[in-house]
Amino acid sequence: MNIKEVAKRARLSTATVSRTINGSDKVSPKTALRVQRAIEALNYYPNTNARALGSGRSRLYGLIISDITNPFFPELVKGFDDVAIQHGQEVIIANTDYDAKRMEICVLRMLGRKVDGVAIMTSEMDAHLVHRLKSKNIPMVFLDTGTPGPGISNIKIDYGAGVDQAIRHLVSLGHKNIAFISGPMHLASAKARYDAFFESLKRNGIKPNPKLIEQGDHHIDGGGMAMERLLQQPLRPTAVLASNDLTAIGAIGALHEHKIRIPAEMSVIGFDDIHMSAFAHPPLTTVRLSRTEIATRAFHALYAALQDPAAIGAQYTVHPELIIRKSTSAPAR
Amino acid sequence: MNIKEVAKRARLSTATVSRTINGSDKVSPKTALRVQRAIEALNYYPNTNARALGSGRSRLYGLIISDITNPFFPELVKGFDDVAIQHGQEVIIANTDYDAKRMEICVLRMLGRKVDGVAIMTSEMDAHLVHRLKSKNIPMVFLDTGTPGPGISNIKIDYGAGVDQAIRHLVSLGHKNIAFISGPMHLASAKARYDAFFESLKRNGIKPNPKLIEQGDHHIDGGGMAMERLLQQPLRPTAVLASNDLTAIGAIGALHEHKIRIPAEMSVIGFDDIHMSAFAHPPLTTVRLSRTEIATRAFHALYAALQDPAAIGAQYTVHPELIIRKSTSAPAR
DNA sequence: CTGTTAGCGCATTCAG
DNA sequence: CTGAATGCGCTAACAG
Numbered sequence: 237m238n239i240k241e242v243a244k245r246a247r248l249s250t251a252t253v254s255r256t257i258n259g260s261d262k263v264s265p266k267t268a269l270r271v272q273r274a275i276e277a278l279n280y281y282p283n284t285n286a287r288a289l290g291s292g293r294s295r296l297y298g299l300i301i302s303d304i305t306n307p308f309f310p311e312l313v314k315g316f317d318d319v320a321i322q323h324g325q326e327v328i329i330a331n332t333d334y335d336a337k338r339m340e341i342c343v344l345r346m347l348g349r350k351v352d353g354v355a356i357m358t359s360e361m362d363a364h365l366v367h368r369l370k371s372k373n374i375p376m377v378f379l380d381t382g383t384p385g386p387g388i389s390n391i392k393i394d395y396g397a398g399v400d401q402a403i404r405h406l407v408s409l410g411h412k413n414i415a416f417i418s419g420p421m422h423l424a425s426a427k428a429r430y431d432a433f434f435e436s437l438k439r440n441g442i443k444p445n446p447k448l449i450e451q452g453d454h455h456i457d458g459g460g461m462a463m464e465r466l467l468q469q470p471l472r473p474t475a476v477l478a479s480n481d482l483t484a485i486g487a488i489g490a491l492h493e494h495k496i497r498i499p500a501e502m503s504v505i506g507f508d509d510i511h512m513s514a515f516a517h518p519p520l521t522t523v524r525l526s527r528t529e530i531a532t533r534a535f536h537a538l539y540a541a542l543q544d545p546a547a548i549g550a551q552y553t554v555h556p557e558l559i560i561r562k563s564t565s566a567p568a569r
Numbered sequence: 570m571n572i573k574e575v576a577k578r579a580r581l582s583t584a585t586v587s588r589t590i591n592g593s594d595k596v597s598p599k600t601a602l603r604v605q606r607a608i609e610a611l612n613y614y615p616n617t618n619a620r621a622l623g624s625g626r627s628r629l630y631g632l633i634i635s636d637i638t639n640p641f642f643p644e645l646v647k648g649f650d651d652v653a654i655q656h657g658q659e660v661i662i663a664n665t666d667y668d669a670k671r672m673e674i675c676v677l678r679m680l681g682r683k684v685d686g687v688a689i690m691t692s693e694m695d696a697h698l699v700h701r702l703k704s705k706n707i708p709m710v711f712l713d714t715g716t717p718g719p720g721i722s723n724i725k726i727d728y729g730a731g732v733d734q735a736i737r738h739l740v741s742l743g744h745k746n747i748a749f750i751s752g753p754m755h756l757a758s759a760k761a762r763y764d765a766f767f768e769s770l771k772r773n774g775i776k777p778n779p780k781l782i783e784q785g786d787h788h789i790d791g792g793g794m795a796m797e798r799l800l801q802q803p804l805r806p807t808a809v810l811a812s813n814d815l816t817a818i819g820a821i822g823a824l825h826e827h828k829i830r831i832p833a834e835m836s837v838i839g840f841d842d843i844h845m846s847a848f849a850h851p852p853l854t855t856v857r858l859s860r861t862e863i864a865t866r867a868f869h870a871l872y873a874a875l876q877d878p879a880a881i882g883a884q885y886t887v888h889p890e891l892i893i894r895k896s897t898s899a900p901a902r
Numbered sequence: 903c904t905g906t907t908a909g910c911g912c913a914t915t916c917a918g
Numbered sequence: 919c920t921g922a923a924t925g926c927g928c929t930a931a932c933a934g
Contacts (some may be wrong), residue, residue, distance in 0.1 A: 619911035
């Protein structure tokens with residue numbers, strides 16, 4: 237079953253069939269209809285590999301993430317996939333697992349499949365791999381770690397504004413001793429949040445207290461353990477901001493263990509707004525980072541580059557939004 | 570950069586280059602080495618599309634899941650992807666989102682890409698789509714919903730044994746009034762767990778009480794709401810088995826709201842053992858369904874069919890395992 | 903608007 | 919063990 241059969245059935249040339257399949261406007265509506273009918277009658281669908289080989293375009297986009305097991309990513313994947321499907325494109329996902337060798341395999345595969353673009357949503361991206369992609373003129377879009385240039389876009393996250401909303405919310409509630417549980421500092425996104433915390437504190441007239449900073453690992457247990465350490469401080473904070481929601485959820489768990497009431501005795505704020513945060517106990521106040529927005533912008537950055545290869549990469553900014561739920565309140569006096 | 574260049578560089582024919590790339594044994598070690606060197610010198614990697622077109626085999630496997638946002642699936646995806654990479658194969662993921670039209674698009678794409686096999690991990694699979702795959706002789710493997718046959722394997726989950734371990738654990742602890750929160754009954758997996766619950770109860774000499782059965786939705790909130798309903802019963806159960814971990818976590822949340830102590834006043838058991846269950850409060854006792862095992866078996870079923878196309882589909886059974894943590898104990902007297 | 907033709911890059915006969 | 923030639927299914931000029 238191939239394009240020839242369809243052409244034969246419709247009594248047309250393969251070129252015309254190909255044209256109508258690709259929505260060329262140089263086909264009369266009547267012949268297009270004839271083609272459609274033949275396609276349906278024969279249950280035909282084109283061979284993607286041959287298509288890519290012939291045209292040089294694969295209609296395939298690569299999405300590189302570091303850990304699909306982290307709830308932040310599936311939502312991102314879903315968003316990206318959704319938009320891609322809407323545009324008749326496909327996506328191939330690569331899970332690097334924070335492993336350099338695996339990352340290389342992933343990139344090589346994408347190169348081999350002639351992807352039309354790749355979205356790099358992990359900060360641990362080897363420079364030489366990026367270079368390799370660039371040398372093949374494959375459009376790229378980075379999440380917060382790229383430098384816009386020819387064919388390279390970047391989606392910037394305004395961590396400063398996001399963290400600032402959280403801190404202002406806490407300050408307006410009357411909090412002064414605000415702790416922070418960071419992520420692993422070798423991750424660019426964790427570092428950015430960490431820095432934003434300090435700046436926001438200063439901006440709000442609060443002197444950062446190093447004893448109120450603990451490091452987590454962006455997972456539940458790291459958050460719990462960091463909270464434990466925080467509780468051993470002589471000066472107990474009245475509020476804690478976590479670098480991501482998983483960390484906050486872990487912290488909440490530790491607080492429950494110690495029978496510390498939330499938010500009465502301790503306010504907790506997360507970052508990301510993953511789905512389950514709304515179902516935490518109490519429902520978590522957090523700074524939402526819209527995965528849908530990130531995914532949509534990423535796809536469009538790539539798709540636009542495809543339409544106009546000369547287009548220079550753009551820089552987008554996504555603004556986080558504070559979602560106030562039940563884990564924050566004025567401190568008990 | 571293509572195979573010709575490599576051939577030229579190595580002063581060999583493209584056929585020989587192709588052979589060594591594909592690990593043919595009809596190439597002398599010396600010439601193979603020459604090819605290797607040329608490949609490295611030129612930074613060559615084969616064009617996957619051309620490869621698939623020429624050989625008819627794509628080295629690509631399809632994985633169909635219903636909702637990547639459900640924590641059960643990312644772990645499955647990761648497992649499948651890991652094994653595939655180990656075997657030098659690629660995987661393309663399709664997220665059907667419980668939507669029939671989208672499912673059709675996904676299958677058509679896989680067909681178009683000439684996948685070497687597809688793993689169907691969702692129960693809502695259209696019969697005509699399965700038929701279409703079958704007519705193209707594409708090996709398939711189902712998760713608990715397939716009938717083994719030529720090129721079709723099935724991975725059976727012994728829900729009966731899994732649920733039975735949970736019930737026996739509860740019974741041995743002294744529980745008699747055991748509630749069950751089911752999943753959405755239109756899902757085959759939810760139905761299977763539901764049925765297993767009844768059978769296990771009988772097997773353990775307990776008469777099922779319809780008032781102690783509530784329906785959830787396999788999400789956190791559904792579990793919470795179902796638990797609320799259960800608590801309004803005049804006869805309060807001393808233990809509850811949830812159809813999956815998310816449901817159990819929701820139930821735990823509802824119990825906390827009511828200040829009901831777990832496990833002293835209510836034991837809770839989940840099903841699946843998703844990663845976060847170990848970090849619930851208290852850590853959830855649950856029936857582990859190894860995603861790694863499912864994924865590995867699924868991949869191998871497909872991969873084996875590829876090696877020997879005449880191989881008849883096999884049936885595998887994966888046995889769940891009770892993981893006892895802190896959410897279960899003897900009932901308070 | 904439609905048909906003819908020549909590759910795309912590789913795997914695979916078939917010779918040697 | 920190696921090379922030359924053919925075709926996979928489709929798209930993209932180029933004609934008409």
